[in-house]
Amino acid sequence: xxxxxxxxxxxxxxxxxxxxxxxxxxxxxxxxxxxxxxxxxxxxxxxxxxxxxxxxxxxxxxxxxxxxxxxxxxxxxxxxxxxxxxxxxxxxxxxxxxxxxxxxxxxxxxxxxxxxxxxxxxxxxxxxxxxxxxxxxxxxxxxxxxxxxxxxxxxxxxxxxx
Amino acid sequence: xxxxxxxxxxxxxxxxxxxxxxxxxxxxxxxxxxxxxxxxxxxxxxxxxxxxxxxxxxxxxxxxxxxxxxxxxxxxxxxxxxxxxxxxxxxxxxxxxxxxxxxxxxxxxxxxxxxxxxxxxxxxxxxxxxxxxxxxxxxxxxxxxxxxxxxxxxxxxxxxxxxxxxxxxxxxxxxxxxxxxxxxxxxxxxxxxxxxxxxxxxxxxxxxxxxxxxxxxxxxxxxxxxxxxxxxxxxxxxxxxxxxxxxxxxxxxxxxxxxxxxxxxxxxxxxxxxxxxxxxxxxxxxxxxxxxxxxxxxxxxxxxxxxxxxxxxxxxxxxxxxxxxxxxxxxxxxxxxxxxxxxxxxxxxxxxxxxxxxxxxxxxxxxxxxxxxxxxxxxxxxxxxxxxxxxxxxxxxxxxxxxxxxxxxxxxxxxxxxxxxxxxxxxxxxxxxxxxxxxxxxxxxxxxxxxxxxxxxxxxxx
Numbered sequence: 227x228x229x230x231x232x233x234x235x236x237x238x239x240x241x242x243x244x245x246x247x248x249x250x251x252x253x254x255x256x257x258x259x260x261x262x263x264x265x266x267x268x269x270x271x272x273x274x275x276x277x278x279x280x281x282x283x284x285x286x287x288x289x290x291x292x293x294x295x296x297x298x299x300x301x302x303x304x305x306x307x308x309x310x311x312x313x314x315x316x317x318x319x320x321x322x323x324x325x326x327x328x329x330x331x332x333x334x335x336x337x338x339x340x341x342x343x344x345x346x347x348x349x350x351x352x353x354x355x356x357x358x359x360x361x362x363x364x365x366x367x368x369x370x371x372x373x374x375x376x377x378x379x380x381x382x383x384x385x386x387x388x
Numbered sequence: 389x390x391x392x393x394x395x396x397x398x399x400x401x402x403x404x405x406x407x408x409x410x411x412x413x414x415x416x417x418x419x420x421x422x423x424x425x426x427x428x429x430x431x432x433x434x435x436x437x438x439x440x441x442x443x444x445x446x447x448x449x450x451x452x453x454x455x456x457x458x459x460x461x462x463x464x465x466x467x468x469x470x471x472x473x474x475x476x477x478x479x480x481x482x483x484x485x486x487x488x489x490x491x492x493x494x495x496x497x498x499x500x501x502x503x504x505x506x507x508x509x510x511x512x513x514x515x516x517x518x519x520x521x522x523x524x525x526x527x528x529x530x531x532x533x534x535x536x537x538x539x540x541x542x543x544x545x546x547x548x549x550x551x552x553x554x555x556x557x558x559x560x561x562x563x564x565x566x567x568x569x570x571x572x573x574x575x576x577x578x579x580x581x582x583x584x585x586x587x588x589x590x591x592x593x594x595x596x597x598x599x600x601x602x603x604x605x606x607x608x609x610x611x612x613x614x615x616x617x618x619x620x621x622x623x624x625x626x627x628x629x630x631x632x633x634x635x636x637x638x639x640x641x642x643x644x645x646x647x648x649x650x651x652x653x654x655x656x657x658x659x660x661x662x663x664x665x666x667x668x669x670x671x672x673x674x675x676x677x678x679x680x681x682x683x684x685x686x687x688x689x690x691x692x693x694x695x696x697x698x699x700x701x702x703x704x705x706x707x708x709x710x711x712x713x714x715x716x717x718x719x720x721x722x723x724x725x726x727x728x729x730x731x732x733x734x735x736x737x738x739x740x741x742x743x744x745x746x747x748x749x750x751x752x753x754x755x756x757x758x759x760x761x762x763x764x765x766x767x768x769x770x771x772x773x774x775x776x777x778x779x780x781x782x783x784x785x786x787x788x789x790x791x792x793x794x795x796x797x798x799x800x801x802x803x804x805x806x807x808x809x810x811x812x813x814x815x816x817x818x819x820x821x822x823x824x825x826x827x828x829x830x831x832x833x834x835x836x837x838x839x840x841x842x843x844x845x846x847x848x849x850x
Contacts, residue, residue, distance in 0.1 A: 316441065316454065317438065317439065317440045317441065317454045317457060317458055318454075318457055319457075319461065349453050349454060349457050350453040350456060350457050350483070352453070374438070374458075374461040374462070376438050376439040376440070377422075377423060377439045377440060377441045377442060377448070377454075378423055378439055378442075379439070
């Protein structure tokens with residue numbers, strides 16, 4: 227037997243709504259390992275705090291490596307106190323959808339709650355779901371689908387519910 | 389296979405050191421950093437930087453999955469683990485093999501063979517390398533029998549151990565039961581392995597180690613020895629080559645023992661075989677093998693002219709040992725001082741913070757390996773090594789004179805350093821005479837009590 231994509235999505239949904247952080251399943255040679263991204267959802271950074279850090283840090287030297295440059299670019303936006311960054315809780319491959327061809331977890335304009343899954347980050351074939359960790363509306367999705375994201379890299383921006 | 393891009397899974401001075409050789413070899417570098425090291429000098433020097441996790445090393449520098457994922461995603465061919473962190477964890481070469489990456493170091497089996505201290509003892513005995521009288525114990529009765537045959541003083545050591553944890557000195561045999569329990573509990577908590585073994589305690593030993601290189605197919609050469617007896621609580625502070633005041637017969641025996649041991653494992657890459665030497669009795673015992681590049685490798689490089697990191701890369705790429713290596717004659721002398729951010733006035737406690745000004749020495753025969761410049765941050769999460777000052781010269785007295793001048797020219801402010809401690813050692817008659825044992829630092833502190841109670845100011849400006 228094999229698991230269909232729909233069944234995997236269903237198992238993921240069940241885990242999402244359970245109180246468990248991790249699930250290992252082995253059926254007839256198929257191994258499935260699911261883990262929530264951290265016990266408490268994605269790492270949150272408000273743009274306010276980030277802007278403060280960026281201002282106090284000394285400017286990056288010329289020829290700064292691409293990773294740092296990307297991070298700096300993401301931090302350099304004007305402060306909008308109603309916007310919150312959702313930072314990647316880990317390094318891995320960023321997936322916007324539960325499987326190829328299915329609709330993304332969220333699009334710009336989507337309403338999310340703290341528990342909403344907004345992406346998957348895969349690390350060495352281990353799928354980790356990332357939660358919004360905040361209630362609001364997605365205003366921006368930064369990384370391209372299926373690309374490497376680093377720890378702390380801004381994945382999305384959310385306008386907090388008033 | 390050709391290695392064109394290396395992911396460096398480390399930080400600090402060794403990351404900078406590996407980048408330097410990669411540049412010379414025209415190999416691209418990807419540095420895996422924690423969030424605390426994004427702005428470090430090695431992060432500026434690498435061709436690319438990826439942040440693999442938060443400051444806490446268990447979630448970043450010790451996260452083998454993140455390291456390997458980062459290597460694959462950035463198109464690296466190989467991973468260099470440096471020292472510490474994942475360098476002697478079998479999981480990294482295992483994951484590399486599964487992912488088609490080259491691990492720059494020994495095989496997973498070799499790491500496991502030397503990481504288990506009891507297995508290493510057995511392998512040493514099989515290679516006719518002398519080991520300290522002792523052995524495994526699995527019950528109190530067994531331990532008491534063995535302890536009586538060894539005699540006091542003796543050490544209870546952790547099989548999976550290192551760094552002094554799970555290590556207990558038994559001075560009277562009647563204390564054995566209590567100390568055995570304590571050592572096993574500590575070992576279990578620190579290493580997840582409560583097994584312990586007993587060894588005769590060599591009170592006045594010298595720590596001498598031999599650098600080896602193996603091609604992984606049975607060919608092993610040595611590149612001389614290093615004396616690392618200047619230690620404080622098992623932490624090496626000064627290392628030198630050649631080991632002073634050692635008979636040529638004993639030196640030869642140490643070197644050949646190291647080669648025999650590494651050859652018996654068909655060891656691949658750079659490694660170090662450590663011995664405890666009783667110079668008065670002309671005897672020595674195998675301690676352990678370190679399956680990685682060592683902090684103190686530059687003293688060997690200074691006298692042999694060999695780039696050990698380049699040799700590691702060549703061996704990992706399948707090119708074997710470079711021609712002519714075995715014939716290299718070590719000429720002259722080299723001594724290294726480890727400059728740490730630690731406060732002598734506070735029992736050498738780590739002194740993290742931001743370095744304001746720093747002046748590293750230059751001059752004939754002086755090499756400095758460091759990742760620290762003015763403005764560098766010394767995070768509290770990792771070791772406190774700021775850099776290493778290495779002097780070399782035609783003989784020990786010229787080398788010492790150069791090192792003294794170099795230490796005197798070193799200025800570090802913003803964090804407290806142990807520079808003044810090094811100046812005191814280099815002026816000490818016992819150290820100048822050479823061949824000190826591991827009891828040297830406590831004796832020095834007894835002679836010069838002001839050294840361990842030096843004001844923060846003298847550390848800062850010294």
